[in-house]
Amino acid sequence: MKKAGKILCLPLIIAFMASMSGCWNYRxxxxxxxxxxxxxxxxxxxxxxxxxxxxxxxxxxxxxxxIQAKGKxxxxxxxxxxxxxxxxxxxxxxxxxxxxxxxxxxxLLPVLDIAERNRxxxxxxxxxxxxxxxxxxxxxxQGIATSILSAELASILKNSEQNISxxxxxxxxxxxxxxxxxxxxxxxxxxxKVQDGNKEVNELDGTAVFSQQGLVGFLSDEESKxxxxxxxxxxxxxxxxxxxxxxxxxxxxxxxxxxxETIMKPERINGSLVMHITMKSDVVMGENDTGRAYxxxxxxxxxxxxxxxxxxxxxxxLVRRVQQEYNADIFGFGSVVRSDxxxxxxxxxxxxxxxxxxxxxVNVTSQIRIIDNGLLKEPVGDGx
Amino acid sequence: xxxxxxxSWQGISLIVMFLLGSQAVMGVSSEAGADTFLGIVTGxxxxxxMVLVYARLKKLQxxxxxxxxxxxxxxxxxxxxxxxxxxxxxLHLGALVLRNFTEFISAVTLPETPQMVTALLMGLTAVWAAxxxxxxxxxxxxxxxxxxxxxxxxxxxxxxxxFDLQNLRPAAYNGIxxxxxxxxxxxxxxxxxxxxxxxxxxxxxxxxxxYRVFFGGVTLGGVILALLSLRDTLVLGGESLAKRYYPSYxxxxxxxxxxxxxxxxxxxxxxxxxxxxxxAAVCLIAAARGIAKLSGIxxxxxxxxxxxxxxxxxxxxxYSSMMQMFNWLPFYKYYALPFEVLLPLxxxxxxxIRAGSGKKRKAAKGVRAGNPVA
Numbered sequence: 230m231k232k233a234g235k236i237l238c239l240p241l242i243i244a245f246m247a248s249m250s251g252c253w254n255y256r257x258x259x260x261x262x263x264x265x266x267x268x269x270x271x272x273x274x275x276x277x278x279x280x281x282x283x284x285x286x287x288x289x290x291x292x293x294x295x296i297q298a299k300g301k302x303x304x305x306x307x308x309x310x311x312x313x314x315x316x317x318x319x320x321x322x323x324x325x326x327x328x329x330x331x332x333x334x335x336x337l338l339p340v341l342d343i344a345e346r347n348r349x350x351x352x353x354x355x356x357x358x359x360x361x362x363x364x365x366x367x368x369x370x371q372g373i374a375t376s377i378l379s380a381e382l383a384s385i386l387k388n389s390e391q392n393i394s395x396x397x398x399x400x401x402x403x404x405x406x407x408x409x410x411x412x413x414x415x416x417x418x419x420x421x422k423v424q425d426g427n428k429e430v431n432e433l434d435g436t437a438v439f440s441q442q443g444l445v446g447f448l449s450d451e452e453s454k455x456x457x458x459x460x461x462x463x464x465x466x467x468x469x470x471x472x473x474x475x476x477x478x479x480x481x482x483x484x485x486x487x488x489x490e491t492i493m494k495p496e497r498i499n500g501s502l503v504m505h506i507t508m509k510s511d512v513v514m515g516e517n518d519t520g521r522a523y524x525x526x527x528x529x530x531x532x533x534x535x536x537x538x539x540x541x542x543x544x545x546x547l548v549r550r551v552q553q554e555y556n557a558d559i560f561g562f563g564s565v566v567r568s569d570x571x572x573x574x575x576x577x578x579x580x581x582x583x584x585x586x587x588x589x590x591v592n593v594t595s596q597i598r599i600i601d602n603g604l605l606k607e608p609v610g611d612g613x
Numbered sequence: 614x615x616x617x618x619x620x621s622w623q624g625i626s627l628i629v630m631f632l633l634g635s636q637a638v639m640g641v642s643s644e645a646g647a648d649t650f651l652g653i654v655t656g657x658x659x660x661x662x663m664v665l666v667y668a669r670l671k672k673l674q675x676x677x678x679x680x681x682x683x684x685x686x687x688x689x690x691x692x693x694x695x696x697x698x699x700x701x702x703x704l705h706l707g708a709l710v711l712r713n714f715t716e717f718i719s720a721v722t723l724p725e726t727p728q729m730v731t732a733l734l735m736g737l738t739a740v741w742a743a744x745x746x747x748x749x750x751x752x753x754x755x756x757x758x759x760x761x762x763x764x765x766x767x768x769x770x771x772x773x774x775x776f777d778l779q780n781l782r783p784a785a786y787n788g789i790x791x792x793x794x795x796x797x798x799x800x801x802x803x804x805x806x807x808x809x810x811x812x813x814x815x816x817x818x819x820x821x822x823x824y825r826v827f828f829g830g831v832t833l834g835g836v837i838l839a840l841l842s843l844r845d846t847l848v849l850g851g852e853s854l855a856k857r858y859y860p861s862y863x864x865x866x867x868x869x870x871x872x873x874x875x876x877x878x879x880x881x882x883x884x885x886x887x888x889x890x891x892x893a894a895v896c897l898i899a900a901a902r903g904i905a906k907l908s909g910i911x912x913x914x915x916x917x918x919x920x921x922x923x924x925x926x927x928x929x930x931x932y933s934s935m936m937q938m939f940n941w942l943p944f945y946k947y948y949a950l951p952f953e954v955l956l957p958l959x960x961x962x963x964x965x966i967r968a969g970s971g972k973k974r975k976a977a978k979g980v981r982a983g984n985p986v987a
Contacts, residue, residue, distance in 0.1 A: 345857075348721055352866050353875075402849055402867055406780075409852030568782030 261319040264310075265293065266379020268327040268364035269303060269340065277332075277339075279306030280365035281318065282379050293377045295368055303343045320349040324383040327357045327420070329364035333437065333444035337408060337415060344401055352402045355386055358437035358444065360421040370422050370429045382431055386418055389433050394466030394486070396436050396453045411578055412563015415439040416456065419447055440557035441582070448547070455547040458508055458540070459560045461491035467515060468597075470536045475519040477611075482519060484512040484536060487600065493565045497573070503590045504562050506544065512536070513601035520611035529599045537595040544593045552587050562589060619814065621821040621829070623751030626758035627891065628810065628830025629837065632803045633761070634892030635713040636838055637885045638859050639942075647851025648785055650843045652795020657835035659796055660804030663954060664831045666961050667811055671823035673964050679811040680906045683956075686963045693907060695956060700903025702952040703809055704924055707896030711736055711928035714889045716935050721862060721882065732925045735890060740921035742894040743901060744914050747814045750898075754891055764884045765837065768877060769844050771868045776847040801946035803838075804831055805953035812899035858939060861885075897921055 268280040276299050285292045296313050300306035310318050328340060337356075344350050359367050372381045390398040396418040399407065407415045421434040436448040436456060448456060457463050468484045488511040496503050517523070523532045551559060563581050567574040577585045619627070670679065677685070679699070684692035714735060715728040723731065742750055785792055807827065845864040846854055854860045862878050869875035898913070901920045905913035932938045 345863075348724065352863060353869070400867065402853065402863070405856075406777075406850035406853045409856065410850060411852075564779070567786070568779060571783040571786050 260316050262314050262316040264318050264320050264323050265377055266323060266325045266327070266368060266382065268329070268359070268368050269306075269332050270329045270363050270365055271331045271335075272299060276301055277303055277306050278365070279303060279310065280368055281307075281310050282368050282377070283314075283318070284322075284377055291375075291377060293379075295365075297365070303339055304347070307343075320347070321351055323350060323354055323379075325355045325357055325379045325386075327359050327364040327367050327382075328417075329359050329362075330444060332364070333358050333417075333439070336443040337404070337439065341401075341405055341408065345405060352400065354401045355383055355398065356401065356404060356417050357382065357386070358417050358419045360419050360434050360447065367420055367422060367431055370431055373425070373428070373430050378431065382420065385420075385431065385433055389418070390464065392465045394454055394457050394463050395450050396433055397457055397460065397462060407561075410561075410564050412558055412565075412567050412574070412581055413561040414441060414557045414559050416448075416559040436559075438551065438555050438557050438559055440555060445555045445557055448551075451543065452547045452550075455540075455543045456559065458489065458491060458544055459493075459506060459548070461489070463489040463491075463510075468510075468512060468536055468540065470532070470539050472519045472521065472532070472535055475521060477519040477521075479518040482517045482523075482532065482536075483515040484597075484599065485515040487511045487513055493560075493562070495562075495566045495569050495573075497570075501590065502566070502573070502577070503592055504565070505592045506594070508540065508544075508593075508595045510540075510595070510597050511600050512597055514599060514603050517605075517608055520608045522607040523599075533597045533599060536597045540595045540597070541593045544595075545591065548591045548593075552589070556582055556587055558582075558586050562586065562591075619748050619751040619821060619826075620755075621825050623748075623755040624814070624821060624826035625830040625833060626754045627747075627751050627814075627895070628807055628826065629834040630754045630758055630761060630888045630891040631807065631810070631895055632831065632834030633837060633885070633888040634803065635710050635889055636803045637841060637888060638717050638861060638882075639713055639939075646791075646855040647781055647846055648787075648791055649795060649851070649854065650781075650839055650846055651784060651792055653799045653835065653839045653842055655792050655796030656799025656804055657832070657839070659800045660831060660835070661828070663800075663805050663957075664807060664827045665824070666957055667808060668823045668827035670811055670957060670961055670964065671827070673961075673968060678815050678902065679957075679960070680903060682960050682964060685967075686960050696903055696907055699812060699952060699956065700900050700907065702949070703812060703896045703899035703903060704920070704927065705931075706806065706809065707739075707893050707900060707924045708927035708931050710889055710892045710896065711739075711925065712931055712938060714886060714893075715928065716932075716938055717859060717862075717882070717885075720935065721859065722879075729925075729929050732928050735886075735893065736921055736925035736928070739890060739894040739897050739924075740918050742890070743897040743917040743921065746914070747895070747898055750891065750894055751814075757887055761884050761887060762837070764880060765841065768865050768868065768881055769840060771870055771877070772844050772848050772864065775867055776844075777850070778847065780847050780850045781843075797946050798942070799838075801949045801953060802942070804835065805949070807831060808953050808957055809896055809899045811957070812902055813895045858935070893924070897924060900924065 263284045264281050265284045266282040270278040270280070272278050278297060278299050280295055280297050282293050282295055285294055296310050298306045298309035298312065300309050307318065307320065326340065326344065332340070340356065344354055345352070361367065367382070368378050370378065372378050375381050386396070386398045389395045397416050398418050404415055404417070407413050416439065417437045419434050419437045420431050422429055423432045435450050436453040437444055438446045438448060454466060463486055466486050468486060470482050470484060472480050472482060489508060491506060491508045494505045494507070496505060523529050548560070551557065558581065563574070563578070563586065567578065670682070680696050683695045686692065687695055711732050715731040718731050719726065719728055742753070807830070841861055845860045848864040848867055849857070849860060857863055862882065865878045865881045868877050897917060897920060901913040901917045904920055905911070905916055910916060932941070
């Protein structure tokens with residue numbers, strides 16, 4: 230009897246196994262349209278216009294096509310995309326989301342809300358601000374090496390972050406942190422399109438500056454580098470220094486940054502707040518066009534002082550410009566004050582953007598060490 | 614009653630997995646923002662004396678479980694009412710745990726699957742585990758705990774490049790109150806929930822020391838929870854942490870090792886599921902034992918299946934939405950106070966007095982009979 234029961238259980242077990250290994254909303258890979266990137270614009274009547282790039286693996290090559298959909302919210306657009314697609318869009322592989330300046334000016338709230346609330350979009354999604362009139366233009370250029378523009382944009386940003394330090398490339402969760410924290414505002418990479426030979430391609434173009442309300446302006450490439458120095462996010466890149474004492478035709482030396490550490494320290498001096506920014510960088514000589522050997526009379530100390538003065542000046546002028554023109558604390562000075570002097574921040578925090586940030590005195594010090602001259606002991610000519 | 618008994622290590626791993634249960638996905642008192650981690654440590658410190666009381670009870674009761682002691686302390690009728698209350702608590706807690714997990718699964722991976730289905734899958738497995746007994750659960754968790762600890766450790770190590778130490782400062786910006794608030798929340802959920810073990814586990818091995826099991830288990834579990842919340846805060850930042858429903862899951866989502874190894878969150882989700890299963894099964898054993906005691910059924914194993922089904926159905930109807938589930942959390946500590954603190958304390962005090970007087974009586978008897986007092 231007991232054995233018969235056991236045998237009767239067997240079909241039941243098999244039936245269970247069959248039904249439970251599946252999943253309620255299973256989708257075959259052939260039946261999904263893989264979205265790799267999105268561009269968010271606003272139409273004249275105030276609705277969102279979402280342009281989605283969808284990867285389309287055909288027989289031989291990987292291609293992509295674009296689909297546009299309108300909607301009252303971004304999620305609405307994402308669903309409306311489906312009206313034109315034969316397959317359901319799959320968003321987990323979306324790598325970039327490009328925002329038009331118009332959208333960015335209205336603030337990041339709608340964008341961040343959908344990106345963080347939606348279960349398919351991932352926190353590694355990269356936000357980009359378009360410097361062109363619309364965001365979708367950037368998805369309509371020609372790629373240099375690959376035909377999938379979103380993937381190329383993501384690689385450009387990644388390369389910049391790791392090697393050339395030309396724009397801050399914050400991951401989505403970092404943007405959320407910036408927007409939630411007191412005394413810090415968001416900065417995002419900006420991209421424009423340029424003519425390269427007979428092709429139209431995308432190029433990284435500095436940083437978009439956000440106040441608490443939304444986009445307020447842009448920083449150039451050089452300014453973006455200074456921003457990264459302040460934020461301690463330099464991971465490489467070049468410093469091109471002019472030797473003011475040189476009479477060479479091209480009196481420039483390019484130093485390659487190996488290492489940088491920036492420390493921000495607020496201090497109260499005579500009742501007013503001063504922010505000390507100390508940058509310690511290790512660099513190597515990348516190219517020397519002046520013909521001087523920078524040891525002996527013009528020792529490496531001489532070159533280091535020239536480079537320090539240049540870097541300090543570029544940081545100082547960036548801070549001044551952002552304070553005066555944008556009044557947006559992209560550097561996170563406020564959050565440093567909050568963590569180092571919590572008692573003081575409780576006083577000045579509420580008025581940070583009513584003069585606190587704008588009138589902050591900033592004291593910049595750079596310490597550059599040249600640790601390596603490359604493979605040349607001395608220049609091969611005198612440069613004159 | 615039960616053949617197998619638990620060793621210290623099995624008890625410890627069972628308690629740690631129990632503690633990691635729902636808190637590892639829900640986040641412990643994450644409304645404290647950057648101070649979440651400090652809140653957990655505060656909660657752990659608050660919980661340790663209470664846990665000592667639990668261990669002492671276990672030591673005193675040796676062969677009896679908490680239910681027997683309740684009858685012994687309060688008498689037959691009042692004792693039965695107390696048993697009913699504690700049984701309700703265990704049943705309710707088990708349902709809440711099941712719901713946490715079905716809600717989590719539907720929020721992050723299977724939005725279109727009805728929660729009843731996931732609840733059934735998890736609940737029936739828990740029934741099976743409960744039927745096998747607490748000692749089997751102990752052996753099972755002593756093996757799986759290694760895997761769980763290893764995986765969580767790996768996520769902490771891999772998350773290190775994403776750490777921003779600035780996120781922890783300034784400590785206690787909003788004063789001491791959020792810390793105490795977070796501490797009491799962490800005390801009630803999950804640390805003092807270990808009271809369920811007094812009901813579910815009848816005996817440890819003779820050489821197993823209940824102090825070591827409870828103290829070691831809760832401390833280890835607390836340290837792991839604190840470490841996980843430290844990881845979440847360092848990656849996401851305090852304010853961003855406080856805004857999220859499943860901070861641990863989001864924090865792990867961020868991790869990638871090169872371009873190749875990413876999307877670890879599904880492994881972590883699985884690990885949490887294992888822990889939640891332990892918690893649900895332990896609660897189920899406790900509830901079934903309570904009901905068996907109340908209704909005079911000798912072996913609780915006979916009724917694990919009906920009690921388990923009750924728990925599953927209860928988990929489906931206990932909240933009407935995800936928001937309700939999270940909004941309930943702040944009130945949980947007041948609700949759980951009588952079960953976690955008041956009842957065990959009363960039982961402990963009475964038991965100590967009786968044990969003391971019993972010893973005295975014995976000693977007095979010994980003197981009267983002319984035997985030397987040991």
